[in-house]
Amino acid sequence: xxxxxxxxxSKGVPAEIDCTRYTSLVEMLEEAFSTHAQAHAYVCMDRxxxxxxxxxxxxxxxxxxxxxxxxxxxxxxxxxxxxxxxxIAIAAVLRAGYVVVNVNPLYKPRELRHQLADSGxxxxxxxxxxxxxxxxxxxxxxxxHIVLASIGDLLGSVKGAMVNFAVRRIKRMVPPYALPGAxxxxxxxxxxxxxxxxxxxxxHDDIAFLQYTGGTTGLAxxxxxxxxxxxxxxxxxESWIAPVVGPRLQSAEQLNFVCxxxxxxIFALTACCMLGTxxxxxxxxxxxxxxxxxxxxxxxxxxxHLLPAVNTLYNALLNHPDFAKLDFSHLLLCNGGGMAVQQVxxxxxxxxxxxxINEGYGLSETSPTATANPADATExxxxxxxxxxxxxxxxxxxxxxxxxLGERGEIAIRGPQVMAGYWNKPEETAASMTADGFxxxxxxxxxxxxxxxxxxxxxxxxxLVSGFNVYPxxxxxxxxxxxxxxxxxxxxxxxxxxxxxxxLYVVRRDASVTEEALLQYCREQFTGYKRPHLIxxxxxxxxxxxxxxxxxxxxxxxxxxxxxxx
Numbered sequence: 164x165x166x167x168x169x170x171x172x173s174k175g176v177p178a179e180i181d182c183t184r185y186t187s188l189v190e191m192l193e194e195a196f197s198t199h200a201q202a203h204a205y206v207c208m209d210r211x212x213x214x215x216x217x218x219x220x221x222x223x224x225x226x227x228x229x230x231x232x233x234x235x236x237x238x239x240x241x242x243x244x245x246x247x248x249x250x251i252a253i254a255a256v257l258r259a260g261y262v263v264v265n266v267n268p269l270y271k272p273r274e275l276r277h278q279l280a281d282s283g284x285x286x287x288x289x290x291x292x293x294x295x296x297x298x299x300x301x302x303x304x305x306x307x308h309i310v311l312a313s314i315g316d317l318l319g320s321v322k323g324a325m326v327n328f329a330v331r332r333i334k335r336m337v338p339p340y341a342l343p344g345a346x347x348x349x350x351x352x353x354x355x356x357x358x359x360x361x362x363x364x365x366x367h368d369d370i371a372f373l374q375y376t377g378g379t380t381g382l383a384x385x386x387x388x389x390x391x392x393x394x395x396x397x398x399x400x401e402s403w404i405a406p407v408v409g410p411r412l413q414s415a416e417q418l419n420f421v422c423x424x425x426x427x428x429i430f431a432l433t434a435c436c437m438l439g440t441x442x443x444x445x446x447x448x449x450x451x452x453x454x455x456x457x458x459x460x461x462x463x464x465x466x467x468h469l470l471p472a473v474n475t476l477y478n479a480l481l482n483h484p485d486f487a488k489l490d491f492s493h494l495l496l497c498n499g500g501g502m503a504v505q506q507v508x509x510x511x512x513x514x515x516x517x518x519x520i521n522e523g524y525g526l527s528e529t530s531p532t533a534t535a536n537p538a539d540a541t542e543x544x545x546x547x548x549x550x551x552x553x554x555x556x557x558x559x560x561x562x563x564x565x566x567x568l569g570e571r572g573e574i575a576i577r578g579p580q581v582m583a584g585y586w587n588k589p590e591e592t593a594a595s596m597t598a599d600g601f602x603x604x605x606x607x608x609x610x611x612x613x614x615x616x617x618x619x620x621x622x623x624x625x626x627l628v629s630g631f632n633v634y635p636x637x638x639x640x641x642x643x644x645x646x647x648x649x650x651x652x653x654x655x656x657x658x659x660x661x662x663x664x665x666x667l668y669v670v671r672r673d674a675s676v677t678e679e680a681l682l683q684y685c686r687e688q689f690t691g692y693k694r695p696h697l698i699x700x701x702x703x704x705x706x707x708x709x710x711x712x713x714x715x716x717x718x719x720x721x722x723x724x725x726x727x728x729x
Contacts, residue, residue, distance in 0.1 A: 164557070168549045168614020173406045173537040180398040180552045182579050187365035188390040189257050191397065192440060193218075199443035202417055206465070207247050207448035208326070210318045214443070220352055221254035227346075227355030228259045228286065231308045235260040235363050238282045238373060240306075241427065242266040242275075242289035242297070245448040248312045248348055249426050250436055252288045257371060260363030261286075264373045264385075265427035267708055268293045274383070276300035282373050282385055282586065288312065288348070292330070294340040301342070309345040316348050367391035373586050374429050374527045385586030386527045395579035396530035397437050399551045407496050407538040411468070412442060418495075421470040423449040423458060428709045429531040430501055434471045444469075452476060452710075455483050466493040473501035475650070475710035478508050481515060482649065482672065491516040496538060498523060500531070502711045503618060503636050507644045509543040522547055524618065528595075528602055530580040534616055546615040547608075554578035555601070558610050563597045571619055574608040575601035607634070624714055626655030626663050628692040633665055635714065638695070641688050645681065647673030652704050652712045653695060656721050667695035668717060670704060 169178050185191040196218035204214045228239065239256045241263060243249045256263045264282045266275065268290060275296055279287070286308035289297060294311060314330050315323030331337045346354075371393050373385040411418060420439045424431035439446045447465055449458055459480070472480075477499065480486045497512070499522040509520045521538060524547035525531030534556065536548035550556040557565050558572035566572040581602045584592035595603050607619040620634035627633070635653045642651045649672035655663035669681065678698045685694045705716040 164555050166550070166555065166614075167612075171537070171549055171613045171615070173403075173539050175406055176402055176537075177552050180395060180402060180579075182367065182391050182395050182398065184398070185394050187367070187369065188371050188393050188437075189365055191394060192254055192257065195440045195443060202443050203445040204440070205247055205250060205446050205448055207245070207450065208314075208318060209464075210247065210322075211445075212247055212251075212317070214440075217251055217254060220251045221258055222360050223352045223355035223358075224251060224255035225259035225355070226358040226360040227351040228255060228261065228308075229361055230355070230358055231286065233259075233261060233285060233308070236262060236370065237286070238262045238264050238284040240264040240266050240279060240282065240284040240287040240289075242268050242270075242287060242293055243312060243427075244268055244290065244450040245422055245426050245431075246290065246312070246314060246450055247317045247448065248288070248290075249448075250440075250446075253426070253432075253436065258360060258362075260361075260365060262370045262373055265375070265432065267425070267427055269708055270296065272296055272299045276303050277382055278375055278385075279304040279306060281383075282375075286310070290314070291340070292337050294342055294345075295338040298340045298342055309342055310348055310351050311342070311345050312348040365390060367394075368583070370583070372432075374432075376527050384588060384591065387583040387586055388527075388530055389583055392530045392580050392582060393433065393437060395553065396433050396532055397441050399553065399580060400434065400438050400532055401441060403532075403535055403551055404496060404538045408442070408469070411495060416466075418442065418444040418468045419465055419493075420444050420446045421449070421462065421467050421472075422446040423452040423476060424471060424473070424501075424709055425452075428501075429525075429527045430471060430473075430709065433530060433532070434498060434500075455479050459483055459485050459489070462489055466490065468493050468495045469498070470494065470496075471498040471500070473710045474499060474504045474508055475502070475706065475712065477504070477512050477520065478650065479710075481508070481511050487515050491518065494518045496521055498535075500525060501709050503640070504543075505640050505643045506543065506545055507640075513543070519543060524548070524606075524616070526604060528582045528604075529576055529578070530582070532580065533576045533578070536615075544615060546611075546617045548616070549614045550576075550578075550616075554580070556610070556616065557601060558608055558616075559597070559601075559603070563601075563603075568610060568612060571607055571609055573622065574604045574606045574616065574618070576604060577601045624654075626653075626665055628655070628658075628663055628665065629661040631692045633693050638665065638667070638689070638693065642667065642669070642681070642685075645676070645684050647671055647676040650704055650712070652714055652717060654714050654717050654721070656697065657725070658696070661692070664696040665693065666697040666699065666717075666721070668699050668701050668704060670701055 200215040288310040315326035372388040375383040422435040499520045504522045523535035555577040650670040656666045658664035705713040
């Protein structure tokens with residue numbers, strides 16, 4: 164197809180990337196471990212890990228996993244926040260020839276049971292804080308081997324003991340549990356150190372990750388991501404940011420990534436862990452990004468060069484009184500993804516930090532990056548950018564036919580980063596693909612003559628008012644520009660006259676913001692059918708664990724309230 168967007172690429176960014184540079188993701192990781200052996204790989208709670216240490220510990224843990232009798236391709240679940248054990252475990256599972264199943268550690272028993280049962284995971288490595296959740300569902304899973312990590316495991320004997328005592332006894336963050344036969348993380352390392360890691364033959368088409376979608380539209384599905392998928396996306400991201408980051412990689416100063424997004428999410432997994440390893444950067448691990456006080460204090464400790472985040476995290480940092488006092492002189496690039504970056508947030512961010520938010524787009528199914536704005540862009544475009552190297556994108560109608568340039572349609576993606584399918588769901592896999600191999604995203608977008616794409620909204624979030632389409636992202640973007648609004652979300656609610664009406668939820672930054680003032684503002688900004696009919700003020704909005712506002716939960720509340728009334 165005609166990749167007319169190539170003319171909009173930054174100088175030096177290739178049209179194609181070469182996935183054959185590595186036979187497997189493991190080869191790429193091991194090359195990085197050797198090349199950057201003496202450099203810092205991670206820091207968490209003031210404890211630094213070098214690439215050599217990650218290399219050695221992951222070999223030991225991988226050998227221990229093999230000693231349990233797990234066969235090549237077995238699924239191993241990882242259920243931890245961003246602590247030092249996590250990247251070690253990722254490397255260990257991959258090097259041993261197994262498949263990583265990333266699990267949200269805040270899952271409720273129902274959600275955990277579904278993911279473990281659906282994936283067929285036979286082993287799990289988890290932080291002991293969440294062991295009671297595992298205990299409650301264990302009999303309904305195929306888990307046979309359990310490794311328990313503690314916060315203080317790798318912090319040194321004295322500090323580690325103090326931290327574990329505080330977590331267990333003072334803060335009481337470890338609910339009682341009973342998991343007979345479980346192995347401690349440090350014990351697995353010690354036992355694995357007496358063994359030899361067997362090097363399985365890995366190929367591009369072998370599965371590296373079962374990356375479960377967020378489940379915001381129902382039960383989570385496992386996207387099958389192969390070694391090739393992740394290699395491709397790492398190389399795509401590396402070449403894309405090279406115009407800005409490349410020259411700095413040649414300097415004596417090591418680059419630091421802020422890894423505040425959870426590693427179990429595809430954004431941080433690829434953009435921080437995998438890309439960071441390839442480039443030899445130090446990742447600053449943030450175990451709890453919702454603790455904005457703690458995050459700001461961590462950022463004050465180190466020069467930071469790249470900060471990937473979602474819109475809500477950028478917004479929360481801007482609203483913290485001490486954030487503007489930080490040193491932003493080293494900041495090279497801020498990547499926005501996971502949800503739309505709102506213009507008002509982008510403008511405030513640049514005013515405070517001097518750095519542009521470079522918005523991109525992707526999904527678990529695309530490893531994740533599919534599009535991005537040029538890394539050396541000088542203005543916020545309000546778009547998700549251009550298709551990245553080796554990627555084709557078309558905008559299609561409901562019959563999977565391309566729509567004319569500039570018209571709305573569903574974004575469809577084809578490239579080496581697109582998943583192999585959904586785990587054990589052939590019908591859903593087939594329904595998500597076109598006959599010529601494009602993955603249908605469920606997002607509505609518009610592509611312009613330069614190749615830039617603007618997302619209008621999710622298909623399932625669109626509101627139908629008297630036959631007119633209303634896109635929540637448009638409403639929310641305008642409301643966010645109203646002084647005193649901290650966050651907002653809108654959904655469609657049943658209406659006897661128009662089918663649906665727009666309901667707006669608002670979190671105030673200024674308590675003086677009134678319903679009447681907002682309604683008057685909406686009368687000035689929107690045509691009649693787009694105007695919110697109902698406004699509800701909230702102290703907070705429901706969010707996913709990466710900070711994405713969950714409109715689905717708001718719709719479910721409305722439905723539940725309606726059923727109670729009737």
